[in-house]
Amino acid sequence: MNLAEGVQIVSFGILGVMMIVTALGVVLLPKIVHSAFLLAGVFISISGLYILLNADFVAAAQILVYVGAVNVLILFAIMLVNKQEDYSELPGRRLRQVSTAVVCFGLFALLGTMVLATPWSLNTTSPAVIDNTIVALGEHFFSDYLLPFELASVLLLMAMVGSIILARRDLIPESSSTPGTVTTKLTLPERPRELASLSGDSDRQ
Secondary structure (H helix, E strand, C coil): CCCCHHHHHHHHHHHHHHHHHHHHHHHHCCCHHHHHHHHHHHHHHHHHHHHHCCCHHHHHHHHHHHHHHHHHHHHHHHHHHCCCCCCCCCCCHHHHHHHHHHHHHHHHHHHHHHHHHCCCCCCCCCCCCCCCHHHHHHHHHCCCCHHHHHHHHHHHHHHHHHHHHHHHCEECCCCCCCCCCCCCCEECCCCCHHHHHHHHHHHHC
């Protein structure tokens, strides 16, 4: 995508302001639901910056993965928990605020130094424009970055299996323990308890 220089500068300014404002809203707003929605705005503005860099596939993946999966997962977790808790000041709150401010200022100084020290001048001989970025990314994924790509897929598989196991756990209420019996609180049934009881009754008959 070839845009005029003025359009690129204006688009970059709008996206940069949008990203900064939504990121500040994520941190500063008291309600976590509003912060989660503004986090989607941060991800969308980042995808717009990828579009300005002619990285169309990365921009689409940014929206599909982070906005459509991660951000929606965060919203579902917030809505399912729905924990109401009265605000109460923690001991040592001032010390935590000061330490957080020091860490944030240090990161800002480090990033500012990196920006000022990096030579941003463009070379006169620019590299050739890639017509199909998906093919180029696929070649790099399955040649230069094959091992990290496979490790990421294994990590996602482990997370999916763990979430399935946690979702299938059944909480059994405490019962009065008698001598010779062992009471378990958490079990991992292979099928729902109602179906198991129905099949057991049918076997007895």
